Amino acid sequence: MSVEPVRLIAASLHGLDVVDGGRTLRLTGTCRRPGTDGDAPADQTLLLHWLRPDGTRELTVVTEPRLRHEDGADRWTGFVADVPIDEVPLGTTGLEVSLDSSVVPVGAAPGSLASSRPLVTHERRLQLFPSPTEHAEFVAQPGATPLAGLRWRAGLVLRTLKDVVRRRPFAFVQPLRVLTWPLFRGREIWLVGERADTARDNGYHLFTHLRRERPDVRAYYVLDPSSDRFDELSRLGNVVAHSSLRHRLLMVHATVLANAYSIKHMVPSQWPKQHYMRQLGWRTGAYRVYLKHGINDKTTDVRRRTGGYDLYLTASAAETAAIRHTSGYDRQVVETGLPRYDALVPTPPSRTILFMPTWRRYLAPELYTTELLTKGATGEVPFEGSTYQRFVDDLLRSPRLHDLLEQHDHRFELMPHYNLMAQYADAAPVDDRVEILDGGASDIQDVMRRCDLFLTDYSSVHFDLAYLGTPLVYTHFDREEFGAGHAEPSWFDHERDGFGPVTHDVASTIDAIEAYLVGDRRRPGVYEQRARAAFTFHDRDNSRRAVAAIEALVGSRGIS
Numbered sequence: 001m002s003v004e005p006v007r008l009i010a011a012s013l014h015g016l017d018v019v020d021g022g023r024t025l026r027l028t029g030t031c032r033r034p035g036t037d038g039d040a041p042a043d044q045t046l047l048l049h050w051l052r053p054d055g056t057r058e059l060t061v062v063t064e065p066r067l068r069h070e071d072g073a074d075r076w077t078g079f080v081a082d083v084p085i086d087e088v089p090l091g092t093t094g095l096e097v098s099l100d101s102s103v104v105p106v107g108a109a110p111g112s113l114a115s116s117r118p119l120v121t122h123e124r125r126l127q128l129f130p131s132p133t134e135h136a137e138f139v140a141q142p143g144a145t146p147l148a149g150l151r152w153r154a155g156l157v158l159r160t161l162k163d164v165v166r167r168r169p170f171a172f173v174q175p176l177r178v179l180t181w182p183l184f185r186g187r188e189i190w191l192v193g194e195r196a197d198t199a200r201d202n203g204y205h206l207f208t209h210l211r212r213e214r215p216d217v218r219a220y221y222v223l224d225p226s227s228d229r230f231d232e233l234s235r236l237g238n239v240v241a242h243s244s245l246r247h248r249l250l251m252v253h254a255t256v257l258a259n260a261y262s263i264k265h266m267v268p269s270q271w272p273k274q275h276y277m278r279q280l281g282w283r284t285g286a287y288r289v290y291l292k293h294g295i296n297d298k299t300t301d302v303r304r305r306t307g308g309y310d311l312y313l314t315a316s317a318a319e320t321a322a323i324r325h326t327s328g329y330d331r332q333v334v335e336t337g338l339p340r341y342d343a344l345v346p347t348p349p350s351r352t353i354l355f356m357p358t359w360r361r362y363l364a365p366e367l368y369t370t371e372l373l374t375k376g377a378t379g380e381v382p383f384e385g386s387t388y389q390r391f392v393d394d395l396l397r398s399p400r401l402h403d404l405l406e407q408h409d410h411r412f413e414l415m416p417h418y419n420l421m422a423q424y425a426d427a428a429p430v431d432d433r434v435e436i437l438d439g440g441a442s443d444i445q446d447v448m449r450r451c452d453l454f455l456t457d458y459s460s461v462h463f464d465l466a467y468l469g470t471p472l473v474y475t476h477f478d479r480e481e482f483g484a485g486h487a488e489p490s491w492f493d494h495e496r497d498g499f500g501p502v503t504h505d506v507a508s509t510i511d512a513i514e515a516y517l518v519g520d521r522r523r524p525g526v527y528e529q530r531a532r533a534a535f536t537f538h539d540r541d542n543s544r545r546a547v548a549a550i551e552a553l554v555g556s557r558g559i560s
Contacts, residue, residue: 008033008102012109013095013136014305014328016128018085022121025088027081028304028328029106030068031097048081048106051094051135058089063097069300069326069489078328086123090142094135108136110277111308114263117285118152125152129159130278169275173283177252184249188554190256191286193222193266194293196242199229200444201260202291202313205339209543211236217547222247222266243269251284256550258289277308287311287553291546292338294460295319297492304328311553313338313546315463317536322491334549337535337542340445344468345540347450351410353513354451355395358459359419360388362485381485383423391477394506396430401510405433408517413437415447417459453516454500455509458482462499466531467538471523472500473512479504497534499527 011031019026031046050059066078079097095106108128116128124143131137139155142148156174163171190210194203199221210219223230224242233239240247248268257263267276281288290309296302299322302312312333314320323333363383383389395401396414405412415437416424427436437447445464448454454465454472465472474494476482495502500523503509523531532538537545 008097008099008104011097011104011106012305013106013112013128014109014303015112015115015308016119017331018119018121019082022123023085025083025085025119025124025126027083027095028066028330029079029109030077030305030328031079031099031104031106032077033099033102045099046079047098048079049096049098050089050138051096052089053092053094058093059083059087067325068328074325085121088124088126088138088140090124090140093138093140094131094133095138096135105134106136107134108278109305109308111303111305112136113279114277114281114308115288115310116282125149127282129282168279169272170279170283173252173280176249177284180249180252184253187218187253188255189250189253190217190219190258190550191222191250191254191266192219192258193242194260195265196222197224197227199223199227199233201293202339203258203260204229204233205343206258206291206543206546207233208236209339209342210547211238213544214547220250222250254284254286255554256289257286258291258550260291260293263288281308287550289313289550289553295338295463296323297460297463298488298490299323299326300488302327302329304332311549313549315341315536315542316534318491318534335536336545336549337537337539339543339546341464341467341542342540343445344449344464346469349452350450351408352451353405353410353412353453353455354415354447355392355413355455356415356448356459356461357388357392357417357457359417360386360482360486362481363388363420383420387478387481389423391475391506395509396434396436398506398510401513402431402433404510404514404517405431410452410517411435413447413451415444452521453513455513458487458494463534466499466527467535469523469531471516471521471527473509473516474498474500474502475509475512476502476504477506477509497530499523499531499534 009032011029013027013029015028017026027048046063046065048061048063049057052058061081061083063079063081065076066080067074067076068078070077096103097106108131112128113130118125118127120143122143124140125148126138126140129137129139141152160171160174192203192207194201207219207221210217220238220240221233222240222242223233230239240250251266251268257266259266264273264276267273287310288308289311290307291313295315296319302323304327310332312323312329314323314333314335315337317335320333320335324330362381363386392414401412412434421438424436448461448464449468451470454462454470455475456462456472457475457477462472501512503512
C-alpha cells in the first residue's frame with residue numbers, strides 16, 4: 001500500500017528571542033499541511049533551513065513541535081527552533097521548512113516585524129526585515145567590535161535610501177529620527193494610550209501612576225483634544241494631542257509603546273495604518289506593551305503572529321496558561337495584575353443595579369468602524385427586532401422589575417457597549433428608576449464601583465466586579481445565537497467558574513434580581529471562594545508591578 005507523500009501549505013515566523021543568557025536564538029512559528037487537521041505531526045521531523053540568496057542551505061536545525069489552538073481544536077501546527085547564536089549565518093539569509101520531500105518558504109508574520117529590532121550579543125548582531133520575496137529576511141553581522149557597529153549602521157542607511165527611492169511606507173522615519181535626534185538624546189520615552197479619544201482604562205491608570213509615583217520615567221499620554229478627559233488629564237502634564245507634530249516625534253523616538261487596546265490607536269492619523277505593522281516597528285525598535293482592557297477569557301484571537309507584543313500583562317494564572325497554550329507568546333506573558341484594578345475600591349452602598357451587556361459582531365450598528373471590521377463584524381442581522389434588542393427592551397420595561405425597584409428603593413442603569421452605544425443614544429426615558437447611560441463615557445469605572453449588583457451577559461468586565469467583591473448575575477438570553485455568531489472557545493465557563501448565578505430569559509433574570517433584593521445582598525460563599533482563587537493578586541500594587549515588568553523588559557534589551 002503506497003503512502004501519500006507529505007505536502008506542506010505554508011509556514012510563518014512569529015517571533016525571535018535571544019535566550020539562554022544571549023547564547024541561543026529562538027525562532028517561533030507555525031507550519032501547516034492540507035488535510036483534516038492541517039497539522040505538521042509531532043511524530044514527524046520538521047526541519048528549518050537557513051538559505052543564502054542563491055538558495056544554498058547554510059544551516060539546518062530540527063524544530064520542536066508545539067500545540068496551537070487552531071480552528072476550534074488543539075493542533076500540532078506550531079514549532080520552536082533553538083539555534084546557537086554563534087552558528088547563525090552571517091550576511092543576508094532567508095528561511096524555509098521541509099517535511100520529508102515537501103518544502104515551503106517561511107514568511108515573516110506581521111507580529112514578528114512589528115516587534116523587530118536589532119538583537120545584539122557578544123557573538124552576533126542580527127535583525128529581521130521585510131522582504132520582497134516569500135522568505136523572511138535576516139541580516140546578521142559579528143556583534144562584538146566597534147567596526148561591526150559602523151558596518152551595521154551603514155547597512156541601515158543603505159536600506160533606508162533604497163526605501164526612500166522606492167517610496168516605501170514609513171521610509172521617512174529613519175531620516176526624521178536622525179534629524180531630530182539631538183532633541184531626544186539620552187531620553188527614554190514611554191508613550192501610553194488607549195483609543196485615540198479615551199482615557200479610562202489600563203493606559204490611563206498606568207499613566208497617572210507614573211506621573212504621581214514615578215516622575216523619573218518620561219511618560220507621555222496620547223489623547224485627542226476632543227476627549228472629555230483631555231483637560232483633566234493635562235493637569236498631570238505630558239499629555240500630547242493625538243496626531244500633533246509632538247506626537248509624531250515621540251512615536252519616532254519612543255522606547256516603549258503601551259496601549260490598553262492596540263498600538264494602532266496610537267498611530268498618527270497622517271500615517272498609513274494599513275502598513276504600520278510591517279513597516280514601522282522595525283524602523284524604531286520600540287518595545288510593544290499590551291496593557292489590555294480586561295482579562296482575556298477568550299484567547300483564541302490572541303496571537304503573537306498578529307500582535308507582536310514584547311510584554312503582555314495578565315491578572316490570572318488560568319488566563320496566563322491559556323494564552324501561552326494558544327498564542328505563541330511565552331515569556332512575554334507576565335502576571336502583574338491590571339493597573340485599573342488599583343482603583344477598584346468599594347464605595348458605600350448606592351442602591352443601584354448596573355447592566356452592562358457586551359456587543360454582537362453579527363448585529364448591524366448604524367456606523368461600522370475599521371476597528372469593528374477588523375474584529376470580524378459582519379452586521380448581517382439588523383439590530384432592530386433582534387433577540388438582543390428585544391431582551392434589553394423587555395427587561396427595561398418590565399412592570400415586575402419596576403415594582404421591585406420601587407419596593408426596595410433601587411435604581412437600574414444600562415451601560416451600552418462602546419460598539420453599540422449609538423443604538424441607545426436617542427433612547428426615550430423608560431422610568432424614573434431606570435436610566436440609560438452613555439456607553440462612551442469616561443467615568444465607566446466609577447459607574448462599576450458604585451453599583452451594588454452587577455448584571456451582564458458575557459462581558460469580560462465581570463472580572464472587575466468579581467475583583468471588587470460585587471454580587472453579580474449572568475444572563476445568557478441568546479446563548480445559541482451568541483454561540484453561533486460571536487462566541488469563541490474560552491477557558492472560563494460562567495456556570496463552572498463564574499462569580500454568580502446564570503439566567504436565560506427576562507423572567508429568570510428578574511428572579512435573580514429579586515433574590516438579591518430580598519436576601520442579605522452579599523456574594524454567596526461559593527462565588528466568594530471562586531473570586532479569591534481567580535486572581536493572582538488582591539492588592540493595589542498592580543501598576544507598580546506593571547512598571548517593574550516594563551523596566552525589566554527594557555533593561556534586558558530582549559535578552560534572557
